[in-house]
Amino acid sequence: MTFMAECSLPQAFLLHMKELLGEEYPAFEASYGEDRLYGLRVNPLKISPAAFRELTEWELKPIPWAPEGFYYEEGVRPGKHPHYHAGLYYIQEPSAMAPVELLDVQPGHRVLDLCAAPGGKTTQLAGKLQGTGLVAANDIHSERVKALVKNLELNGVREAVVLNEDPAKLQEAFRGYFDRILIDAPCSGEGMFRKEEEMAKAWQEDWTEKYASMQRVLLRQAAVMLKPGGRLVYSTCTFSPEENEQIIAGFLDEHPDFEIAPAPELPGFAPGRPDWVPAGSARAAETAGAARLWPHRLAGEGHFAAALRRREAPEGAAALAAEPAPEARRAARPSAKPQRRAAGGRPAAKAAAAADPREALARFAGESLAGEPYGSAELVLRGEHVYAAPAGLPVLDGIRVVRPGWYLGSAAKGRFAPSHALAMGLRAEEALRRVNFTGGDPRAVRYLKGDTLELTPEELLRAHENVQTKGYTLVCIDGYPAGWAKWQDGLLKNEYPAGWRWT
Numbered sequence: 001m002t003f004m005a006e007c008s009l010p011q012a013f014l015l016h017m018k019e020l021l022g023e024e025y026p027a028f029e030a031s032y033g034e035d036r037l038y039g040l041r042v043n044p045l046k047i048s049p050a051a052f053r054e055l056t057e058w059e060l061k062p063i064p065w066a067p068e069g070f071y072y073e074e075g076v077r078p079g080k081h082p083h084y085h086a087g088l089y090y091i092q093e094p095s096a097m098a099p100v101e102l103l104d105v106q107p108g109h110r111v112l113d114l115c116a117a118p119g120g121k122t123t124q125l126a127g128k129l130q131g132t133g134l135v136a137a138n139d140i141h142s143e144r145v146k147a148l149v150k151n152l153e154l155n156g157v158r159e160a161v162v163l164n165e166d167p168a169k170l171q172e173a174f175r176g177y178f179d180r181i182l183i184d185a186p187c188s189g190e191g192m193f194r195k196e197e198e199m200a201k202a203w204q205e206d207w208t209e210k211y212a213s214m215q216r217v218l219l220r221q222a223a224v225m226l227k228p229g230g231r232l233v234y235s236t237c238t239f240s241p242e243e244n245e246q247i248i249a250g251f252l253d254e255h256p257d258f259e260i261a262p263a264p265e266l267p268g269f270a271p272g273r274p275d276w277v278p279a280g281s282a283r284a285a286e287t288a289g290a291a292r293l294w295p296h297r298l299a300g301e302g303h304f305a306a307a308l309r310r311r312e313a314p315e316g317a318a319a320l321a322a323e324p325a326p327e328a329r330r331a332a333r334p335s336a337k338p339q340r341r342a343a344g345g346r347p348a349a350k351a352a353a354a355a356d357p358r359e360a361l362a363r364f365a366g367e368s369l370a371g372e373p374y375g376s377a378e379l380v381l382r383g384e385h386v387y388a389a390p391a392g393l394p395v396l397d398g399i400r401v402v403r404p405g406w407y408l409g410s411a412a413k414g415r416f417a418p419s420h421a422l423a424m425g426l427r428a429e430e431a432l433r434r435v436n437f438t439g440g441d442p443r444a445v446r447y448l449k450g451d452t453l454e455l456t457p458e459e460l461l462r463a464h465e466n467v468q469t470k471g472y473t474l475v476c477i478d479g480y481p482a483g484w485a486k487w488q489d490g491l492l493k494n495e496y497p498a499g500w501r502w503t
Ligand SMILES: C[S@@+](CC[C@H](N)C(=O)[O-])C[C@H]1O[C@@H](n2cnc3c(N)ncnc32)[C@H](O)[C@@H]1O
Pocket: 096, 114, 115, 116, 117, 118, 119, 120, 121, 122, 138, 139, 140, 141, 144, 165, 166, 167, 184, 185, 186, 187, 218
């Protein structure tokens, strides 16, 4: 027995795995003696994997199942690099990159990430959407939603709405609405033991049943929100069949309009195990189409993912099944001109009575942006705060909406203060005034620490000579936005948010 298995893994877990894996068990157990693996995923909303590999000095090895995923060497600290603060990559465990790859997200899709915090998979989904469609990122725990919001902002995701709601309440508003749904379910986390020893210490034998009952409910709720012809991926980072094949088999038995979309044959992926489903399930055999990522069969900590397709409804029934909820119908009504409404049901006229933040935004855009990067998005107001909401969302009255869209900034007394999220969602050339530091320039880190910097007028890059030197300046690192500053008289006044600073 390895040191790790002997010292820290729960005995009941090991016995269960031994029983399940039989001959394969020694290899599984030995994997706990191996070093954990480190992964990052390049953010295609910012940079292509090839361009990032050119830019970085790190040695990166491709992760076979994720085109943007790479292993990095132990000792590298990707969270402590200016490129991290420019949102060029997300640090993610390699096998956790698999579920989104099975979801087959295409540009223009409406995607739901039902259990999204802290947002690793949401940022991956957003990358697949390439700035089109929308991703609704939901999590039931409000504290965890804060990290989700931050990660979406850091990664420059524009087309996201962030929800903090019980899925039971989402069902009506989003009935038959989504093309793709990811349920990265809360689970007993057995695949995290090598990465986080604390998880192994906390694990309890009854967790599998506790989580399985939550997972059954989540899957049923998600199914209601999927369009006929749509696809849903259910994933966990645990090995127990009770939380994996048994959940899928039970769901298929209850839902004749769903079928497994078999996982692609990728290096190291193992099939699901129908033999681990107790007798009595009519559709257990189909669970072979799921993917199991085992730590002894591939370079990753372990995951389970099953892709499910909702069959197209027969003619006639199709219209009924895809019928959106009344709220969705109202919002989906075509209008001649993009609506500009106040959030939370407040009449737009009332919200605009004082000074309209949208006018302040338009003035700011004229002075500091090349056009209006939020395009035809619906501008949503919350007091003095302005958001660009993705098109086609249903009305979300009664639902806790943490972010109704891309947060653009706020206007107090008619002056617009652009948000950090706006800076992170821009491309460098969308700002009229910018400064660029290389990743190796000490001023990049000083900017991220919140320092005021000296900057000659020659270093200030203006889109054309009519742009005033004084004003909001987009600070870029190796050409990628990292935040705002204000240039005046040779000084770059730092606008990097206090809570984000490099420490
Ligand atoms: C495995 S984690 C998600 C990790 C995330 N997908 C990522 O890649 O960063 C599961 C999440 O489910 C959330 N959760 C638990 N019960 C939930 C429920 N009933 N509805 C929505 N989210 C729930 C937890 O707060 C937790 O953040």
